[in-house]
Amino acid sequence: MEHATTHLTAPGPTLAPARRTTVEDDLGRHLGVLLRAYQATLGPLLAELPHGTRGYQVLVAVAAGDQPNQLALAAHLGIDRTVMTYVIDDLVASGLVERQQNPTDRRARRVVATETGRMTLTELQRRVHDAEDRLLGALAPAQRAVFRNLLQAVACGVRDVAPEVDPCEAAGAVLT
Numbered sequence: 001m002e003h004a005t006t007h008l009t010a011p012g013p014t015l016a017p018a019r020r021t022t023v024e025d026d027l028g029r030h031l032g033v034l035l036r037a038y039q040a041t042l043g044p045l046l047a048e049l050p051h052g053t054r055g056y057q058v059l060v061a062v063a064a065g066d067q068p069n070q071l072a073l074a075a076h077l078g079i080d081r082t083v084m085t086y087v088i089d090d091l092v093a094s095g096l097v098e099r100q101q102n103p104t105d106r107r108a109r110r111v112v113a114t115e116t117g118r119m120t121l122t123e124l125q126r127r128v129h130d131a132e133d134r135l136l137g138a139l140a141p142a143q144r145a146v147f148r149n150l151l152q153a154v155a156c157g158v159r160d161v162a163p164e165v166d167p168c169e170a171a172g173a174v175l176t
Contacts, residue, residue, distance in 0.1 A: 034135075041131050046124065050090035054079065056128070058087050059121050062097050063113040069102065070111055096120055 042053055049055045057077055067073040074084035088111055091097040096117035102108040113121065136144045 037135055038132075041135050042128060045127050045131055049120075049124065050094050050096075051087045055087055055091060056124060058084070058091065059096060059113065059117060059124075062091075062111050063118060063121050065112065068105075068110060069108045070099075073111060091117070 039053070042056075046052045046056050049059070051058070058073070058079070061067060061073055061077055067076050070084060070088055071081055073088075074081040077084075079087070088097065088099070092099065095114055097111050097113050099109040100112055102110045133141075133144065136147065139147055
């Protein structure tokens with residue numbers, strides 16, 4: 001019986017040996033720990049807001065007023081447009097945002113923050129900022145600013161992962 005011989009090496013450039021990842025330099029682990037801590041810290045602060053953290057992100061983006069309609073808002077935040085409808089509906093029902101006719105396109109509706117929404121957002125942003133400072137407490141205040149800027153730069157650099165979403169814009173909306 002003959003056995004076929006397979007060659008596992010191909011001509012061309014050789015790859016550098018794989019670098020052994022340790023717990024100390026495992027980026028995925030650190031990002032996971034930070035994300036879980038972020039969610040655990042902010043979840044209770046935003047629990048009364050419709051859709052919690054996602055509702056907060058939408059309210060921040062709506063208050064900024066940069067998106068002409070609900071579809072653009074969904075694309076900006078990387079939220080499925082169907083899900084966005086439910087989030088906006090619940091924020092409207094809570095009196096935090098409202099849909100208004102777009103003055104430049106009568107067929108379209110803009111989502112705008114109400115006065116109650118802006119006041120609620122101001123208080124939530126203070127709480128979120130304080131919680132984030134506690135979460136990043138291992139860093140000096142100047143290091144926190146550098147960390148936020150570096151994180152935003154990295155997020156802006158992942159455009160080819162999900163090209164339909166501009167992560168730079170999304171990161172800027174989230175990192176308040």
